[in-house]
Amino acid sequence: MSLGYAQKLSYKEDVGSVGMKELYDPPNILQQKIEQLASMVAESKHLVVFTGAGISTSCGIPDFRGPKGVWTLQKEGKGVPDASLPFDRAMPSRTHMALVALEKTGILKFVISQNVDSLHLRSGIPRAKIAELHGNSFREICQSCGTE
Numbered sequence: 001m002s003l004g005y006a007q008k009l010s011y012k013e014d015v016g017s018v019g020m021k022e023l024y025d026p027p028n029i030l031q032q033k034i035e036q037l038a039s040m041v042a043e044s045k046h047l048v049v050f051t052g053a054g055i056s057t058s059c060g061i062p063d064f065r066g067p068k069g070v071w072t073l074q075k076e077g078k079g080v081p082d083a084s085l086p087f088d089r090a091m092p093s094r095t096h097m098a099l100v101a102l103e104k105t106g107i108l109k110f111v112i113s114q115n116v117d118s119l120h121l122r123s124g125i126p127r128a129k130i131a132e133l134h135g136n137s138f139r140e141i142c143q144s145c146g147t148e
């Protein structure tokens with residue numbers, strides 16, 4: 001069995017705005033923003049991170065609304081992006097691992113994710129410290145007794 005968007009998603013008529021241009025800051029502005037974010041994280045008292053498809057694009061899993069997103073290509077009459085990896089073959093990114101490092105040092109208290117790819121759990125975020133809003137492709141629960 002292969003888990004990935006190519007096998008899982010069905011056609012959706014109304015997906016809202018898609019294919020927006022990606023924005024890039026010049027290096028000096030980017031550096032300022034990185035330093036500002038690092039200060040905010042270091043000074044935080046209860047850091048919670050909310051992630052979506054963008055955190056997994058560098059792992060080979062497409063987003064939905066980006067220039068080569070699943071819904072963007074669907075709206076253009078194309079299929080699932082060629083670079084779409086099955087979830088079980090994708091590896092956590094540096095961003096996933098940075099969140100694990102923040103969790104281990106006690107700075108990151110909780111992760112909320114819209115992703116179903118399980119990369120946060122596979123990277124090492126403890127199950128008790130994540131809410132997977134749309135579920136997890138690798139998790140099934142018995143409807144009768146609740147056993148995972």
Ligand SMILES: [Zn+2]
Nearest residue numbers: 142144145147
């Ligand atoms: Zn059962």
